[in-house]
Amino acid sequence: MSSATPELIHAHRPRLSGLAIWNMCVGFFGIQIGFGLQNANTSRIFQTLGAEVDALAILWIAAPLTGLLVQPIIGHFSDRTWTRFGRRRPYFMVGAILTTLALIAMPNSPSLWFAAAMLWIMDASINITMEPFRAFVGDNLPEEQRTAGYAMQSFFIGAGAVFASVLPWLLSNVFGVVSTAEAGVVPLSVKIAFYVGAIGLFAAVLWTVLSTREYSPEQIAAFERARLGGAAPVDDVAEPPAKSVRGWLGAGLGCAVAGLLGFVLIGALDLEKELLILAGFVAGFGLLMIAVGMMQRRGMTNAATEILNDIFRMPATMRGLAVVQFFSWFALFAMWIYATAAVTSVHYGTTDTTSAAYAEGADWVGVLMGVYNGVAALAAFALPVVAKRIGRKATHAVMLLLGAVGLFGVFAIRDPGLLWLPMIGVGFAWASIVSMPYAILSAAVPDRKMGVYMGVFNIFIVVPQLLAATVLGLILRSLFDGQAIWALVLGAVSFVLAAISALLVREHRA
Template identity: 70%
Template structure:
């Protein structure tokens, strides 16, 4: 990357344009991150069921992933905005997260108890989040506005390519190299274990590529770029009464949720959602008390930034909620849905289940492969329809894909709906970030990208706490109906995309 030498007192009109090769190097690390993410998504439910988990308990076991992201990404974003050292601003976080993720990938498939596997999922997802959040800010830091759609589309390409590799690994090992895909009860199959070893090595290598082939603008240079941006009126500061009143309202709502769950005998998973609501209220009260005493720290700054979000970000929050609710329904329930409906083998120890689970890995690879190719088409679509219109079109294609899985009964044809899911996935991991990076100040790129993750995490938290309850209560625990619910959620996300404020287009 070519850097521009300046001091903070000398405004610079714009970040210089970067070459295609420089953008490529910036995004290679996402190939590795998605290998870890893809292995997690395609195999975690399989590992849990192998270790004895019931279908209606899968969602609560998956809750580690959104909870860790909720806590870690805003914190990592806040501190990465303030980091500067020999490796720069974001790259130290890339490196630490990649090492920790690799270690988790090596250990998770050796779990012999369900609680150990759930703990390893927690560690793995925390590590992935440490690496992933700064990568989003990295593009916004280094590219001028007119290249950011291309930069996030390039990340989308690597996300798709990495997930294809990860999702297909168990299937390739069992079908091409005759590695066993079944194992005694309570033991993770060899094909899955080897996939995690290979994935860990590839993840670390890809992130190291980006760490050592890129450079970053210094804080002084970022500040100079920011001085050249048109000034926008700052959001009014939130007063003490607003912090205290708002916090108490959230605490009361959370407490009422606790009471309702206990009194009515609802599923205990809902206690987690009530706890999240009450916890957010408590953070508001703490922030108010700290600010009253004149204190300023990471918590008060992050909470202040949450309530000072640009209107564009507020509109995108709704889109993200329905988009990621849909995705999480697929990641949790695709394996039990396909193995039960399309392979008639709900027993996790059966050969039919193993065959169906391997096929799900291939389907995940297909939609990610489509996403890798769609990454080159999305900027073209966005040029014709605007960012909001392009995102809405792709989300509707995702809805059609989810409904297709429900309607199709021949497992050999399930690749067809994965095309629509692939376009939706490519758009979800690129378009909102392109819109957001143009709407937030560069000096706060990291923290706002981290806060933006809240609107990815909250829908996953909601899905993890209510989907199991819904399936058990209304659909006789038939996992395939979770995909129907996900399809409806995608339709709602598409409508919300068209309502994002005009400055996001």
């Protein structure tokens, strides 16, 4: 893409070449290396450092909470950023540097709580980099190319995750690096995998930063003026008035009281401590709404008031997609948390993290993660073709149903050597989850707020993760005798609900 200058203002975004789209998305290869290492190895590191299976979900809670806070804020400020280095790219670089350092530190954690802290730092850093990448495609591509653009991101997500997921297995089985260690010590194969991943992440993000340009604020404004002057439905482009002071205070008080009541009931009924986090989230959101109401009463305008108002006046398309995201990511989070524990206990018959069988099973889970991500990378090229034929909503619903079949297949199959088969279905679902909702959303939100709405959209990823982290352990202990494999069955059911919800989304038509 040519350098953006005020002299080159077009009424509509020009189509970009395949190479330009490729360069825009290469950075996602690096981002997903970080996510892939985190998803495939964090539970293993936690168990190695002494965590019990039913405590894994609560240790993962730092990741979604970080994204909940970071992404809307980064989106809000990146919408308002313009430097000689661009609008989104400065955030790419800062996040990449911080993530690289966290990847080096994570496998060297001296204690369980240090590892949990590193997970928090790593996830915050990845979110700083990732959030502007979602808006980057919406900024730079015309509507008719956005499905292809997000599908290209999906390809790099899959490719990066394959690279990250199979690294420990390759190091131990091909290069002979030791994959076992004494109790409380992370194996050398995992450590080296994190070091290699850190280098790969930084290099990929740097590629995108150096090989792309961005449109200027004047160009973005021109694109939006053209969009607002078109035939799009008014309710999809015009913003409703800000929520009233009374509305903020009433809603905030209701949430705060509900959260505090939750604290009391959890203590009085001696319920699981994980539920305290969920109650705290509700109470905290209520207090935030009260604070916004007070600031709005005084005529104050800042990031908090603007972001909260944007949340409550999101387009109808975004509200429908929120339901789809909720069920999709609940399923994914169930898989990421419990896949290692499920496969090692059911298919390899061990929960001893120091045993050779556990190491073999955990490494095989890494390969399985690589399989579904590899399938996703290939499926990404088919998504725009399928979407052109049956529509984006129907395409997404079909892919989610394949994911449901995949997760249930892990439960039904007992031969570990055949577990790669159900991962094919999960791969199709993953390719669609990380591309199709964003393609649908980008057509329904104002151009000037692409960043903040992509960040707010992350809330509907975080909330199901928060719910999974607080209640999955309780459900498994209460109903399934602590057997991790049942978390994958619950994930399959959640994928089915997501598919049904996808068909009900009111899609914006340009």
